[in-house]
Amino acid sequence: MQLMTKKRFHTYCYGITASLCMFINGFDASVFNNLQGIPRFMNDMDLDNNAPEDQNLIGAVTSSYMAATIFAGLFISPFITNYLGRRASIFTGCVVVIVASLVQTFSSNVETFIGGRIVLGLGQGIALPAGPVFMSEITPPEIRGRMLSFWQMMYSVGALVTSYSALGTQRSPWLGDWQWKSITLIQAAIPLACAVAIFFCPESPRWLVQKGKEEKARRAIARVREPEQVDQELNEIKAAIEWEQKHTSNSLKDLWIEKTIRKRMILGMIINFGQQITGQSMMNNYSTKVYERVFDSASTVLLINALTYTFGILFTLTCTFLSDRMGRTTMLIIAGIGQGIMLLIAATVYITTPDIITIAEDGSTSISKSLGVGAALCLVMFLFTFFYKPGWGATVWIYTSEIFPMSVRGTAVSICTNTQNASNLIMAQVFPPMFTGMDFYAFYVWMGVNFVLAFLVWRFYPETKGVPLEEMDKLFGGANKVEELHHEQHDDVSYTKDEKLGA
Template sequence: MTTPITQSAPDDDDRNSFIYVVAALAALNGLLFGFDTGVISGAMLYIRKTFELATLFGHSVNAAYVEGIIVSGAMVGAVIGAALAGRLADRLGRRRLILVGAVVFFVGSLIMAIAPTVEILIVGRIVDGIGVGFASVVGPLYISEISPPKIRGSLVSLNQLTITSGILIAYLVNYAFSSGGEWRWMLGLGMLPAAVLFAGMLFMPESPRWLYEQGRVSDAREVLSKTRLESQIDAELSEIKETVRTESGTFRDLFQPWVRPMLVVGIGLAAFQQVTGINTVMYYAPTILESTGFADTASILATVGIGAVNVVMTVVAVLLIDRTGRRPLLLTGLAGMAGMLGVLGVAFYLPGLSGGLGLIATGSLMLYVAFFAIGLGPVFWLLISEIYPMEIRGTAMGVVTVINWGGNLIVSLTFLRLVDVFGQSGTFWLYGVLSVIALVFCYQLVPETKGRSLEEIEADLRETAFGRDTDDHPDVAKTDD
């Protein structure tokens, strides 16, 4: 049921205020995403002191394996949530799925906070992850469908900014409770933003596009009247009508010859965003820093600095992405990531890490995160919303998001095992090699979409098949500047 909206025509200030409030509330989905990503990193330092991690379901196991399961449990849930989110968003509506996701996240956080055993803790992580999986799909979808076209890009980018802000908030929470090792409070405080999201969304409208698809045209018009000029409403309703009429794509359409290259790009970016190691830093930063000589509390405080760098550089990326283009930020970011991973591997390889090399390792971690935050972090989510044709965009983004969470799961589950086998230096060098491969992949295949409408991008892709008719590089959507 759509929230009642006053019939008097709002002025421009009212419209702007309303849409920013709606977008900010919906962007709390990203904050849940980021909080879950960051909070486990500090909590793990103390969870391993509370539970016997060498035993699981009554069987003796490798403690590093159990720690990996605890961390990656949320990723298992997120894969499930992301796989279901597209269909549920179409069936329940965007707003209702956000409400469901907030409840699921709240329950997962509660289970973790009171978990009496490591097995129950893992269950809580999985439930928490399902809520995160919902949020990662429906948050940006809701914002994009309710936002006016002229500010849609900045409002959708707000979701990425709240992800990094959520990570930073999680690090601050970790630090606040680190002196007493109160990991249950660290994990349990996720209930707070979930409750705020749920309460706020009770008063927000449904997506006008979803309402129109359900035949509720008057409700769709009513929502648009709060965010559009009266002269724009009929035109936008006509565009929605045309989109709804033509959107008949199926999963099989992803494998059309002209679409296949875009699917390869999306899957490649989704995988490389994870296998280049970013979430080893997000999940295990205190553990990594502890090995450089930091005490528990000091390592968590240093992690707060990493989170702050992540937020600041995401702001820089949002400011630059429509000026410099997607490709320059992506290629610069990957080159920097590869370089910093190389330095990080050297720092861990040489003896005396607790001295000057420890500072080098810490600085390299921060710079690695900075390069990710201006490139592969935000550019991935933006590109997959641009390069797919309208009739299969939801299906394609669903597939790519599942691949992204699957990669996240694999990396988080294998990091400690890789360290056991290759050592920390070898593991970081492996991620560095994968970053170089990602750089080559992006240079060869990823298009530039700056300054082009979605319709122009689709037309260019149909005509040139990712620039195969060009002589220099495969920029699909070329700009005039």
């Protein structure tokens, strides 16, 4: 086990700074889910969780955010990331999120709130794709999986802060409108910290070399590597980029022209789309709706949400310790099977146990389950999170950020990770009416999805554990750029010598 040197510690600090983007995402993505459990917010927005006519509008709050994220992720983030740098994209996204937080906080109706969600999605779409790219490019291969596991863990931390904030304010009715406004205002704090801190981090040395800034790249590498490693890594980066410039169009056309890159795009899009249809999107955006079928106390539902995210942090640590030992594909396969089994158990328990019907004083009725059944369902869903967080949560981000060549990495990662948002967008619109009509039978659908995803990974995905970024092409059937460039240069030297001898 390698000792924690000063340079290694700095690498972790820079990576965690970038991972604050995922904290912001976890906080923002969980806000509306938790706000649905605060009656004051639902009244102010004139929404009813149980009214069929409000389901499309409730779905629109989430889907508008996702649509904006997709747009910014595909058309704005790649431009900033490729031309201005990874740090610039993170900084810009954080500033936009701060503006969006203020718009949401001072919304007086659901239409204005949706407007704030759209601005929020734009900020997230700009910042998120740059984060894992930056982290993978400054991290040595032996700890890359461990470092990127923090990315997913920060999502759980952000969601955790949202959940406990909602739990605290929901129990403080004296706050009035600030029961929910204080939560949306807190959204501005972390992006402010990230926007300030990111420029204390070095820029990606791979981006600097690509832009012809070799000396700046050397200084950036020196901040995260031991002195004896600097020249070797710089030379490998230069060799890989020089090979790309000589043998590819060195443009986005490579995404569909170059066979090995096209293959990686397809594989990356599949696992990123699959991440959200494992059942994760449903539980993240609408766990309040799900648990309201089991418990009749809003406070209990918010507490369960908070506990889910608390355990999510602990479960993600599994990836931190295992991703660079067990491997990416093994974790995805085990997680997919485990998630499917948990959804099977949850649906079967709910469907086969009796309902408890409660009649309130005003004549309204509510349906819930016994305390034992509720506890059993919570345990099963916690176990779903146990499999999801280190597997299809963290490992998908790790795999996606490390498989693409430098020439297209920023755009390719942006496209792949935005298939998560496309999937989430579909789920945001489909799930509310689907769950209203199918109830827990819907869980069987996602159970099947998980088993299919596990099979696809087992059959088609190569293992990337411990492979340097400059050697990923060889793993996917392409050339080893460093070796080929070395051979070409050797052949050129030999040819020149032969010419001289002939003369």
